[in-house]
Amino acid sequence: MKSYLALVHKDEGSAFGLSFPDIPGCFAACDDEAGILRAGSEALELWFQDEAPVQPRDWNSIAREVAVDLAAGAVLVAVPFVQPQTRQRRVNISLDAGTLQAIDAAADGLGLTRSGYLAMAALNEIRGGH
Helix, strand or coil: CEEEEEEEEECCCCCEEEECCCCCCCEEEECCHHHHHHHHHHHHHHHHHHCCCCCCCCHHHHHHHCHHHHHCCCEEEEEEECCCCCCCCCCCCCCCHHHHHHHHHHHHHHCCCHHHHHHHHHHHHHCCCC
16 A cells, blocks of 8 residues: 655635645545545545556655645645555454444445445545544
8 A cells, every 4th residue: 555645735714625746636625634534545546547656755855845835834644545456355354253243234234245344444444534
């Protein structure tokens, strides 16, 4: 899994804006701090549907490039990018029986398989969902 640094900025009375120094033209916005990782992950996923992934640069290189923005109050946040693949892999995991029952009930309530639910929950957690 790669992470790309997003420059997060917010003007008074506006949403949080995200831009990716490594990916000019890739932007995201969200209304609150809790949505920053999710909005960034979704922007990366949409962007890379049509573009080949690029190698992310290191924090110091990007921090030097956006130093003026950082001095003005912007921050850098590492946003995870999970490259979707069409290939499925079977894995064996161990869970507490009560946890497994809760997972099965939640999956059934959403019309998902156990595997589908676990994948959705894991990606939600990786992308900063709560």
